Amino acid sequence: MERADAEKPGPLKPGRGRRRAEDVRHATLTAAAELLLAEGVHALSFSKVAARAGVSKMTLYKWWPSPGALAFDAYFSAFQETLAFPDTGDVQRDLATQLRVFVNLLNRNGSVIAGIIGAAQGDADLAQALSTHYVTQRRALAVERLTRAQRAGQIRGEADLETIVDQLWGAVYHRLLLPAQPLTTEFVDHLIANLFRGVAPASPDSAM
Amino acid sequence: MERADAEKPGPLKPGRGRRRAEDVRHATLTAAAELLLAEGVHALSFSKVAARAGVSKMTLYKWWPSPGALAFDAYFSAFQETLAFPDTGDVQRDLATQLRVFVNLLNRNGSVIAGIIGAAQGDADLAQALSTHYVTQRRALAVERLTRAQRAGQIRGEADLETIVDQLWGAVYHRLLLPAQPLTTEFVDHLIANLFRGVAPASPDSAM
Structure with a gap:
């Protein structure tokens, strides 16, 4: 299992290039990891991460089933x-x-x-x-x-x-x-x- | 370290025999262990354990520094x-x-x-x-x-x-x-x- 494969972002929106999706994913994971380490897992919400990463909350809902899933994904990546x-x-x-x-x-x-x-x-x-x-x-x-x-x-x-x-x-x-x-x-x-x-x-x- | 020593109850009240203190301790630990396994550690309180064991809440305060301490003592004993x-x-x-x-x-x-x-x-x-x-x-x-x-x-x-x-x-x-x-x-x-x-x-x- 190559980690590069596992890190591919979810479905892309029409008109958006691959790079953009990866940027969003990277920004989201970074923001989530920072919040996680600073405030703990219970403080992590899609709203906070979206605000910190400068991405839409809808994107997070599409890519991660729950804030917990995002938290551990971020932790793993970090x-x-x-x-x-x-x-x-x-x-x-x-x-x-x-x-x-x-x-x-x-x-x-x-x-x-x-x-x-x-x-x-x-x-x-x-x-x-x-x-x-x-x-x-x-x-x-x-x-x-x-x-x-x-x-x-x-x-x-x-x-x-x-x-x-x-x-x-x-x-x-x-x-x-x-x-x-x-x-x-x-x-x-x-x-x-x-x-x-x-x-x-x-x-x-x-x-x- | 003999466990028999570690299980000696705390200071006894004048006029109370050793057996009585051990009975109280045993009843308390049994009640606490039952509550712990039935409801989890956060549900455990001195009041609940005292009521279930039929002992005075003051006794529990004297013998254990916190409900958590009592819980783990009970768990260890159980x-x-x-x-x-x-x-x-x-x-x-x-x-x-x-x-x-x-x-x-x-x-x-x-x-x-x-x-x-x-x-x-x-x-x-x-x-x-x-x-x-x-x-x-x-x-x-x-x-x-x-x-x-x-x-x-x-x-x-x-x-x-x-x-x-x-x-x-x-x-x-x-x-x-x-x-x-x-x-x-x-x-x-x-x-x-x-x-x-x-x-x-x-x-x-x-x-x-």
């Missing part, structure tokens, strides 16, 4: 580059790089992000939008990188890749949402060491 | 036995047992639990209560079991135990709070296999 999954050919190094960036982002914007996830609990529409416009896409990108590593022989064939996503990024979210231990670079190193080296003793015989 | 960490001497089997129970619990009461965690985001008092009365204590119990396994040679000495907590229970919470993949018994098996066997290929030389 951090798409920041949270990209690098591929230098060394999956452990690449995961460490990406997870450090993610942890840094949470240390800066953690309360807004926790607020977004918190708001999605007990709000079915918001939960659906978060799942469709953020979680599913982020997981797919992570699994894509892990699949390449598995094919390259850097992850064993029987390892469950979807579960790795929960054991890396999910573990980080755990420290954000149920805080008790710090979100540090050392934590990132432990996440990768535990998972790649395994937590069992070196010789399986010594385990029992 | 699931303390269900979510106990067994110790048969085989840590992988014990973790599988406990995590299956946890996953089953989330499949039954997941929306209430997600609602509790969601409500704690963006509500500093609730977050503090959740951390003190639930998260910190549950983590300590998990780390205690993992420490015994490490001493028994079933977990290697360099493995970070706090991080294992995030990579097992945190990974499960991830699927609850950012749903995309199912909470199944197979997931539990993958969690343990990924972590104990490690996800790198068997021979370290083949990894590069």
Whole structure:
């Protein structure tokens, strides 16, 4: 899945060129992301975003089913580059790089992000939008990188890749949402060491 | 830390026996847990719990700093036995047992639990209560079991135990709070296999 495809705007109006639609989409997502990070997900409305982006509210209604959907789309877009999954050919190094960036982002914007996830609990529409416009896409990108590593022989064939996503990024979210231990670079190193080296003793015989 | 100690009630009134205070505490926690699971954390008030438990509201004010604190205390107590960490001497089997129970619990009461965690985001008092009365204590119990396994040679000495907590229970919470993949018994098996066997290929030389 190429992100360029996923970012194509919706149907274009007759007489409007492709560039114009992309400009509108870009302006809207930027405005929505700024509002989201400044005021939280509950403050986000089509009216506010339309005013800030200088676009018609009708356009927003046409392109996004709800303010929540727009919010998560904006959030996904805003951090798409920041949270990209690098591929230098060394999956452990690449995961460490990406997870450090993610942890840094949470240390800066953690309360807004926790607020977004918190708001999605007990709000079915918001939960659906978060799942469709953020979680599913982020997981797919992570699994894509892990699949390449598995094919390259850097992850064993029987390892469950979807579960790795929960054991890396999910573990980080755990420290954000149920805080008790710090979100540090050392934590990132432990996440990768535990998972790649395994937590069992070196010789399986010594385990029992 | 023995749970029996942690569950001792607060200061007793002169002339009241220990049994009476424990009864009151038990009745209060039971009523609070029932209300919590039936109506969610925001519906919980000292008045409602006092009425349901047949205890004085003043007692609740003395023993718990806030309804949130009482809610998480009740939640912790309600699931303390269900979510106990067994110790048969085989840590992988014990973790599988406990995590299956946890996953089953989330499949039954997941929306209430997600609602509790969601409500704690963006509500500093609730977050503090959740951390003190639930998260910190549950983590300590998990780390205690993992420490015994490490001493028994079933977990290697360099493995970070706090991080294992995030990579097992945190990974499960991830699927609850950012749903995309199912909470199944197979997931539990993958969690343990990924972590104990490690996800790198068997021979370290083949990894590069």
